[in-house]
Every structure is written in structure tokens, then in C-alpha cells.
Amino acid sequence: MKPDFKAMPLAELRDYVKERRNDDEATYxxxxxxRDPNAKKYPAPLDEAGIKTMEEAFRRKIQGKPEL
Known part of the structure; x- marks a missing residue:
């Protein structure tokens, strides 16, 4: 029997998903x-310029630099 994911605390749900990566219901x-409703959203790049913008955003995030 699966646990009630909606009632599970976030930290516990993260640990559950780490241990059971194939559990689609828990992952969903x-x-x-x-998901954080205030998280910054990046639209899917439709052209080469968009892809370069996204790559630069990822590089800055990985390097710990502030966003533009």
C-alpha cells in the first residue's frame, strides 16, 4: 500500500522519491x-538566440552569479 503523498511532509516526500525514482505518482x-509558484520560469527556446540565453542563465546559476 502506497503512502498518502499529499499528506506527506516535503522533506519526507523528497527522500521517498530519491529512494523510489520509478514511482511516477510520488514524482508527479x-x-x-x-512546485514553487514563484519560481522563475524559462520558456522553451524556439530559436538559436533563445538557446544561447538559456545556456547563459544555466552557466550563471551553476557559477553562483546573480541573475540579470
């Missing part, structure tokens, strides 16, 4: 239902 709860 973690990454879709509990």
Missing part, C-alpha cells in the same frame, strides 16, 4: 503539484 506530486 513532488515536481508538479508542489
Amino acid at each position: 506530486e513532488l515536481f508538479v503539484n508542489r
